[in-house]
Amino acid sequence: MALSFACNASILPQQVKVNSRSTKYLQNVRNLVETIGIPSISSSPDESLRKGNWVKLICGASFEDVVDIRNLSLVYTLAGVDCIDCAADASVVSAVNEGIEAAREMLGSLRRPWVMISVNDDEDLHFRKAEFDPDDCPLDCSRPCEMVCPANAISLERKASSEEEFTHFIGGRGKLQVGVITERCYGCGRCFGVCPFDKIRAVTYVRDAAATSQLLRRNDVDAVEIHTNGRQTDSFKDLWNNLEDSIRHVELVAVSLPDVGDLTVSVMKTIHSIMDPHLHCYNLWQLDGRPMSGDIGRGATREAIAFAVRLAAVRDRPHGFLQIAGGTNSHTVSGLKKAGLFQTTSISGNWRGEMFTVNSQQALIGGVAYGGYARKIVGRVLAEMQSHHGLAHIEDYPNYVFKALKEALLLQKGREKASTGITL
Template identity: 55%
Template sequence: MPSPVAFASYSPASSSLVPSLVRSDLRGHLNDIKALVLSTVKSLPNSPIPSPIQSLRQGNWVKLICGASFEDAADVRNLSLVYTLAGVDCIDCAADAAVVGAVNEGIDAAMSIAMVKRPWVMLSVNDDKEDVHFRKAEFDPEDCPSDCPRPCEKVCPASAIVIQRVVEGGGSVENNRLDKLQGGVITERCYGCGRCFSSCPYDRISATTYARDPTTTSKLLQRSDVDAIEIHTSGRRTDLFNLLWDSLVDSIENAKLVAVSQVLDGRPMSGDIGKGATREAIAFAIQLAATCNKPHGFYQLAGGTNAFTIESLKKYGLFQTNHIDYVVGNSSEARIEDEQIDPRQAYIGGIAYGGYARKIVGKILCKLPRQDGHAWIEDHPEYLLEALNEALTLVGPVKGYIAYRER
């Protein structure tokens, strides 16, 4: 039977990066990458590296969220490679065969480079169309005024909007009325954050919502390289949840872990925006801590998580603890008894990083030259080393790597 897990989502936000773990004059050879990975593995308090379930119990579980709607296979592959080397326990991705294949290709590539444990691959699905994680932006650029400053391009964190001005008939003309715009939303890159909606001065951008096909999901769960599933639900339509569950029942036994995620985060997909969301997220975590009848299972922080998340958890004593002394109502002021982790379950099982994790590595992926549509980061070890260094700024503090414990 799969292990149950209750995932409540919060929403912290971004931070300045931890200083680099490696010298700036490294040339990016694969041997340097192997040495860096080996140094993190050796720094773990326990050996061998804990299994994902053990990580949840200890409170140092880390999940990479590629995105329930993010379907750029090249980026998904490279992100999976980098964060596998960094030591994540799980990689969450869209329930799409091409995306699942890209995740596993990245994991295999990482394991061929260094001795790391294989993270679980988790499918992300929904039971209705209300969840904002399952939508895409859309608009017709030909309906846009030719003199539009195109703020949607600038605000998109996924670089999923590309618009070009063209002149009908070719050549250059002075009459702007002959200009038109082409391009629009790159569907596979859009993950539905919604920032472009309010940025459009002409209100031309809309959202198209969808639910993942349960038949496709059921087939994917039968694959040997898929380990877990997360079901997004609002909790308001139990009939839809039951319908989805019934359609998956023949395959869900193959999963090592089943996560049920309610849409409780204040600012989903906001980790790359700023620190402000952290206060709201931690306040919600404290409120949850004061709840007497909490759902059974593990609790994972997600939705806006970033480099400030661990700092905030430590401030209120919620990181890797297993006993809560008391919490003052719904206030963000709380005193939590600070205990070392013991064999019992940690209060917060771990952290899931999404938009922020993609942002800090994505800025390096943008440097990769694409040849024949391929851009494999391991073909450019200097970039891989840089990307791994960035990934460790998130994974290291949760896992307790020595480089972070000493800072």
């Protein structure tokens, strides 16, 4: 089913007076970035990938709140991520790039992370939205869906009026009908099982290949990620053929797939054989252990690590870096180290038509992608800012930039970097 989501990436900043306190916090941000020695100041995204230091922010394949996306992109650019993965929507891509450029203007010395768009070849958990009719909700419902939603994408507040209108004012965005706030829902599915009246349904969709091709031709899109379910490869082949002419514009092609047991390596080989004739850039396999669960707790990362352990042990797997996702959080890097996945190895591949071989101390795993957990820890700061200032560019309030950056840097502590003596 095709869905159309209206997004507006042009966000008007509020007029903010620059005072000595704001100047102090802005200088604190600069000092923190420079003292930590964040890799983004001196290394390129492909160097991080080759060395096994790659870190990607997942905004969400279906998350389309351009206000939050812009601010998240700014904060994590300052924190040194190598790539920002977002929905294949023109307004969302523009919001990501606005955030990146705002971060670079603040410091002046940051290199630009790659911008990646995510698409799917068939039905996929990451490409769906929750939906229900709030008029069907009983008045005495305890509203567990609203409480369990990690994205604050469900609102069931009632505004008293003579006509019992079901409207709610959301963070300065204006009046919206209660129910699912479509642009904030990223399809995690946690609300489905908790509704006591079974009123919530999933609406799935597949990104349009023609629109994706146009996005890949933009000079501010550097990579594409194709989500596949691993059960069959015909739909992947169809999508690849439709994208073939635009693939030459990107630096990286990633394929995100779940663990399908003994069939996983066979599926990877088939997919690689489809891509190989027209693959003239880096390729990466995103191992999606436990999708959209990193914010749940420590145990969520175990499936992703177990998936990586099994794939890293396969010697005849196809070319490409391995990157884990799905359940990643602050415990992931320590888990990877305990599993022995940061070891010297050799990886071969094709980049711009030339073969390369990488000998790296960390190349068994090229890197880690953080989604729900990364959005959660910075999202708390963004929510606090919006509760006081409404919609705003976070750089207009450097105290919140400083606070959000300290949270974001906690995900970087497992990367190889010089000891700084700073406690975050």
